Amino acid sequence: MSGRGVAGGIVVVVVLAAGVLVADRVTHSTAERRVAEAIEQNLDVVGTPTVDIGGFPFLTQLLAGSVDEVTGAVDGVTLEGIDATDVTIDAQDVTTSEPYTLGTATIAATLPTASIEQIVADRSQLDIAVAVDGQALTASGTVLGLELASNLVPRVEDGRLLVTVENVQIAGLTVSVDDLPRAIGSRLTDIEIPVSGLPEGLVLSDATVVADGVRITANGTDVVLPTEAPPAG
Structure with missing residues (x-):
């Protein structure tokens, strides 16, 4: 050639x-x-x-x-x-x-303090405000006409996002949730933040306090997507 x-x-x-x-x-x-x-x-x-x-x-x-x-x-x-x-x-x-389907998948999102405040206030039936102080999630408000302050500790258990109320102070005095009147204490134990609408196969695995709320993570294998939302092609 x-x-x-x-x-x-x-x-x-x-x-x-x-x-x-x-x-x-x-x-x-x-x-x-x-x-x-x-x-x-x-x-x-x-x-x-x-x-x-x-x-x-x-x-x-x-x-x-x-x-x-x-x-x-x-x-x-x-x-x-x-x-x-x-x-x-x-x-x-x-x-x-x-x-x-997704062979493996990880989804992360931040739940702002406003979203958490709405759920916690509704579940506890208390007038409270939620904020982030350093690395802690805090709640402040009133109970029985007295000032209340506490820490909110998020955790994931069996795929559910729960918030535990700790270090409760009422009128400046530290008390245990167990010491509160039963009608109040029961509403401050394991408050669930419902996280729904995730694709089939994704399960909540972690919750961490961040600057503007709580960062949640969901992991899964063989995750099924809605057929009306094709990923590619």
Whole structure:
């Protein structure tokens, strides 16, 4: 083959490779956009979701029926009436056909103090305000006409988000929840913050106090997504 023929062949290969690369990136971008649109259509979100589908090349993953990794974030979402902010998701082995599943997935979100305050006030039937003081979640208000202050300790137990009231001070005196009148003490024990609306297979696993509330994490395997919200393709 002449030098001109070899050079021409190389050019053809490069052009074809570039075409495949462009097609891969276009399909990749389209899939990311579709996922973001599905999130907006199926969840009560605040802001525009961002989505990143990992792995390269994307087309081969699509043809294989599974995407290596999908990460996403959205400013806020409402979970069964409870506002959450700074929502992130990290999923691996995401299928591209029904039933849409995530091999493994982790979702994290922050429940602002306002959301927690609403639930705690409703459950305890007390007029209280919730705030973050350093690394502690605190509650202040009145009980029986006296000033109340306490710490709220969040924890996850059997997939449920519970808040325990500790270090209770009434009118400046430290008392145990057990020492309070039964009608009050019973409402301050294991207050549940309902976190509903998670996809099937995701279970709450952790709760940590952060600067603006409580950061919750849910993990799962073989997580099933609603069929009306396809992840890619």
